[in-house]
Amino acid sequence: MEKIKVGIIGSGNIGTDLMMKIQRSPYLEMSVLIGIDPQSEGLKLAQEAGVETISTGIEGFLENPERAKILFDATSAKAHQHHVNVVKGLGIRIVDLTPAAIGPFVAPTVNLTEHLEKEVVNMITCGGQATIPIVHAINSVQPVDYAEIIATIASKSAGPGTRANIDEFTQTTARAIEQVGGAKIGKAIIILNPAEPPLLMRDTIMCLLKEDGDTEAISAAVRDMVSKVNDFVPGYRLKIDPLIEGKKVTVFLEVEGLGDYLPIYAGNLDIMTAAALKVAEEIAKSMLERAEVQ
Amino acid sequence: MKPIYITEVALRDGSHVVGHQFTFEQVRKVTQGLSKARVPYIEVTHGDGLGGSSLQYGFSKEYDIELVKEAAEVAGDSVVTVLLIPGIGTIEDLKLAYDAGARAVRIATHVTEADVSKQHIETAKNLGMEVFGFLMMAHSAPPETVLQQALLMESYGADGVYVTDSAGAMLPSDVRNRIRLLRENLQVEVGFHAHNNLSLAVANTLVAIEEGATRIDGSICCLGAGAGNTQTEVLVAVLQRMGIETGIDLYQMLDLADYVRNEILPQPQDITSGSLVMGYAGVYSSFLRHANLAAEKVGIDARDILVELGKLNVVGGQEDTIIEVAQKLAKDKVGDKR
Known part of the structure; x- marks a missing residue:
């Protein structure tokens, strides 16, 4: 071909x-x-x-x-x-x-x-690629007024570019949560963790909905999206079931890399x-x- | 002996204790009282720094830039300072804080990640602010690493670097080793920020001063995360007895402490089993309130969450992990019963 x-x-x-x-x-x-x-x-x-x-x-x-x-x-x-x-x-x-x-x-x-x-x-950014599909999935079920994502990555997987320009991560990701994810307001936080052995990239998505969340519909939409991303990022998975409490939805993910160039903890690079x-x-x-x- | 400069952190670290619900009136009254007592630096920010208002850390009742403005209006000769953790707050936030009247800033990073602070330190210097590096969870890295990271902050232009015992986990010898090494190798000032989780805050602070630290954090009535910080009014009294001048009026501080105790403190800042476990296990102090809430929600012991977090080597800012750990522990507990 x-x-x-x-x-x-x-x-x-x-x-x-x-x-x-x-x-x-x-x-x-x-x-x-x-x-x-x-x-x-x-x-x-x-x-x-x-x-x-x-x-x-x-x-x-x-x-x-x-x-x-x-x-x-x-x-x-x-x-x-x-x-x-x-x-x-x-x-x-x-x-x-x-x-x-x-x-x-x-x-x-x-x-x-x-x-x-x-x-x-x-x-966008690594954190954006990991989380925005989930915000979009939730927003496709019920309108998301506010979405916040927290990306925690291993210190060893953050290169000098990321470190010198960390504001670019938070600002670009926040903007894309709104423009691509569909949330009215977006916010992004990044944390570098130096633990040894290095931890896998983890991402938490917290959304505030306009109305109380429909647990079944939201859980199904999140799972469906995880499996779609999973098609091209095999190490992308839910850590625990999505939590839906009233208007608040919390989704916990981790991303294991394929280990092509950097080791598997660098899921941020891989995604x-x-x-x-x-x-x-x-x-x-x-x-x-x-x-x-x- | 070089003068000791105290930074009062109750309106920032204490923000954790009140779930970031400080009102304009509280900020105004405390700032007025501190200014009257001639406390040189007053820190006003969300507990997790500029931009900290979030689902992850708790939304502020009032936008912290507005609180900075409120404080700056009544601060008199005291300098209003802010905290910024790169990855949470941004340079944009810093500029807004400057416009609101902040003239000093502490740029905080995890003790091994100082290189993320370069842009922020440089920007603060360009704005004409006093700027200090703030190396959090300093107990978790050996003194040589703390020094190496402090040197980075110094090279970016910081006017001083703090050894920050975020977990209240340091023993006096830990403080001594770190402050001494920094004092011997830095050109700029060295500071120390304590948490009282092991009832060592005042003692550790005295060790830091003995080793040459000249920038010291205190919180009135211990109003800070975990078991709180070095109690400012106690420290002032002790230093006075030792003949070390801080320039702070003790009686004014005691009067203000009465106000804080009656009007702000939700409960006495004693060393609860939760805060003790944090100091013991080396867990970031602001996790306490979140761990208590999460434990209550799912019906488990908050201490189990904190110990688990210690094992996972979580760093400051990873509050989301608390919920996840609580959910897992609750599930395990149900599994055990079956």
Whole structure:
């Protein structure tokens, strides 16, 4: 079967993990990994795997942009703006894993079909990918006035980018809880826990509904959503049954990673790369379908 | 000897005790009293810092920025300070607090995670605020780690770094080791924040001062999470007896303490079995109220929840884990009966 060529900008934890996932994809061909440091572990791993590497950043890629139809951006919000500017007009689609939020927010189980044709889509945050589908599921049963999420991740899984820009996490996630999740007001909290052995990513979603919650309908909607996300994030699961007390709904989740690049505790990394992969695969499928029609 | 600066935290740490339900009147009266007693720093914020008002930690009765404003209006020569925990509060919140009149801030992180505070410390400095790093749960890391993290905060521009015994778990020797190492290696001031869960708050504070800490937290009537903090009026009296000047008027503090005891304290701040277990097991003090509520709801012993939380190595802010643990323990209990 024909595959769509993709490239990744950024050879850090996220870029490298994503590369390993793409290599298993039936729809995507891992064409090129673009970094800025020839010594980076990600670039070395790519070379070992026979993937083409560029160590001169996006400029190096632009010398021959036919190498990818879809680019994943796993750099920083600031760099992302530059990348969007320089690939403009080349017909390349970008799946953005930075908190830049230039393109629309996308959660694959919620609103991907609306944005399949967009030039740039944004993957929100790890906490957003883990929790917004649940807010959306609850909101589809009964209107959610307020949704709050608490993401607790292992200290070891938080890279320097996340640490230096922690406000971007809380603010971007809160906005997406409203825009994609459908809550009237969103709030996000992130906690880093240094326990050894490192804990799996855990996410708690707390919602206040307009009316008292329908326990059965909400529980069913939450379970259904968990299984949908579970299709592409195998380690995504409920910790205990959803709690529905009057207008308040609380859902406890944990995310175990696949352990591709970082160990399994880094479910936060895994859900980001798995969701980005899912988005790119759907974009690729629609590209391939269109090619067949023509 | 360098002067000791006391920060009164009852209107921030004490917020936990009243479920974050401070009123404008309470904040105004306490701030006026503290200002009259010449307490140099008065902290006013939701118990979990700016942005703490939430389902996770409890919604504030009044928006804390408005409470800061109320306090700043009557603070006189005292400096109104706020607390910010990155991951909960944001730089945006900090700017609002500054606009409301806060002129000092403590940026708090878990003791091993100081690098998340860089942006916030730098922003506070740029605003012209006094800024201090606040290393929470400092009992849980060895002194060398506390130092390494304090040095990070110093490098970001902090005017001082606090060793924060959030769990009230430190023994005097733990305080001595940490404060001494920081005092020997930091250029900036060293501070200490205690919780009285093991009845060691005043004693530990004296050890900290002996080792060179010059920024000290107290709470009037012990109004703080768990068994409360170092009781400010007691500390002032003890320091006076020792000939250490704080500049604080003892009788004014005692008068204010009467008001706080009669009008604010829901029950005496003694060392309940829950708070003792927290100090013993090393659990974040503000979990106490949440653990009591959760235990009552599902009919189990709050102490079991706290011990379990200690085993799970939860850090400050993970209140959601309390509900989950309570649910699991309740389920296990039902299972046992069957």
